């Protein structure tokens with residue numbers, strides 16, 4: 001792929017090879033006084049931007065900046081030290097590419113060779129391929145100016161210099177400034193890549209043949225082998241439902257193309273939006289249906305930034321080789337705290353008392369107000385939330401009963417119940433914490449309300465469809481339920497702009513909350529950290545740790561190997577076929593991992609980097625293959 005020389009890469013230095021403008025950094029080294037430094041820096045930045053945007057002649061800008069700087073020779077080694085860690089990430093990542101292709105790589109800068117060459121030589125770039133200005137010094141080493149005979153000290157210097165080089169082959173310019181584009185404009189280059197990893201200048205990007213958020217993108221665009229198997233900027237992630245900014249930052253830093261929406265999307269909207277999306281991030285509202293997935297040609301992974309995943313057609317995702325991750329513990333505590341708060345509010349009859357106060361009614365009485373201490377709490381669904389509620393409730397003196405369809409060990413003194421209806425007839429407060437699987441639809445209906453003790457407190461913070469709402473309404477109106485808290489509803493508005501419609505509105509001693517059990521800043525921040533990291537790990541290494549629909553494989557870091565990731569329908573013989581193909585291509589296998597579930601098989605094979613690339617086509621053709629990708 002890389003091996004034959006296809007083009008000359010002419011690379012700008014400031015804000016392209018490095019993340020910064022070197023003279024800005026020099027300024028911070030020269031001025032010790034913070035105020036002076038700030039003033040000088042601002043002025044230098046202003047002048048740089050004018051020149052970069054093509055609004056000031058380069059020579060004028062250089063003269064003005066050096067005059068402000070008053071730098072000395074002794075600052076140059078310090079500047080080099082400062083710049084070294086500031087080489088752009090994708091250049092650092094592709095150090096090998098630069099070194100291996102040093103015959104074709106040129107640095108062309110209006111900056112100064114005194115600090116540029118020491119930096120770029122570490123990337124294998126040849127001294128005779130570095131074209132830049134040079135400083136002039138006085139006897140005391142003060143920088144007094146620059147070599148005015150150097151073509152690069154003039155406006156239009158870059159195209160003129162390229163012309164003088166008479167390079168053979170195509171010329172691709174990589175830069176962030178207008179003066180880089182000028183090379184292409186003057187017809188001295190075949191292609192101009194606007195490099196946007198560090199800065200985005202609209203008036204430069206507008207002219208680009210191709211916008212490159214990284215060097216990886218440029219190499220990929222040219223079908224050359226770089227450090228990454230796939231440039232991150234080509235991975236589009238769509239984040240819906242107001243995901244915490246921490247999560248947005250993590251995926252932005254990873255280099256993904258990020259699109260953020262504050263609300264959920266309807267099925268039709270999502271069908272349209274999902275077409276070019278590789279990763280989808282949602283919370284509880286967005287329904288990822290079979291129809292949506294049929295439109296999701298590029299989708300690799302879904303992040304549910306919550307606990308519940310009933311809003312996603314998991315079976316269909318698995319069939320299509322789409323991994324789903326959630327945050328199984330990050331908002332558990334928040335839900336439990338809300339449940340505790342609500343049960344106290346309800347048993348003291350506070351919703352009605354508060355409403356009366358707002359209407360000017362002073363109703364000081366102990367009637368219908370109780371302590372929770374000594375009361376019996378029935379928990380339906382003794383999973384992570386149910387168990388944590390059990391612990392806190394017991395600490396407040398409640399006697400806990402629980403009912404779960406699966407075998408669950410009692411925590412503390414909690415009492416396990418084998419019949420839901422019996423438990424309902426026993427307890428004073430009931431709290432629902434089951435998951436949202438379809439078969440849980442209306443598990444609390446007339447029969448269960450009838451089985452409840454008179455005057456019970458009822459709470460649902462799990463999923464809306466779990467409760468028969470008309471029956472709940474009747475039970476509240478009849479006085480069977482004397483206090484009710486509902487956080488989740490069968491129909492919830494897509495966004496805060498839509499109206500909330502429910503027959504539970506206006507009922508006595510009833511707390512209705514907009515699905516905020518998990519909506520604390522702590523929980524949202526934890527979730528926003530947890531889910532993206534799982535997805536990034538899957539994209540980068542193939543690890544499926546904590547995936548809710550895929551066989552869980554935690555993989556070692558990929559080192560000096562290529563990784564074949566093969567997802568297939570789980571049927572006999574595929575593993576043997578994979579290995580036969582590898583053997584027939586003489587491939588040296590360094591490690592292999594396999595896990596299956598009912599639907600898919602997930603096989604990871606780490607192989608020696610030197611192999612016959614034809615094998616990739618053959619692997620993709622194995623019957624039953626859902627997805628195949630190569631990582632390195």
Ligand SMILES: NC(=O)C1=CN([C@@H]2O[C@H](COP(=O)(O)OP(=O)(O)OC[C@H]3O[C@@H](n4cnc5c(N)ncnc54)[C@H](O)[C@@H]3O)[C@@H](O)[C@H]2O)C=CC1
Nearest residue numbers: 307308381382383384385404405406434435461462517518
């Ligand atoms: N209101 C909110 O903002 C939030 C709501 N949730 C909801 O709470 C649910 C529970 O969360 P976790 O405790 O973390 O899940 P979990 O999976 O740890 O626990 C669910 C438990 O319910 C049990 N279960 C399922 N169906 C049942 C049934 N019909 N009868 C009795 N037990 C049944 C399961 O066996 C399991 O033990 C989530 O699935 C989600 O739907 C979760 C977080 C926030």
Ligand SMILES: O=C(O)CCC(=O)C(=O)O
Nearest residue numbers: 283284306307308518519
């Ligand atoms: O915060 C959300 O949007 C959903 C919370 C929830 O219901 C869950 O975590 O399952």
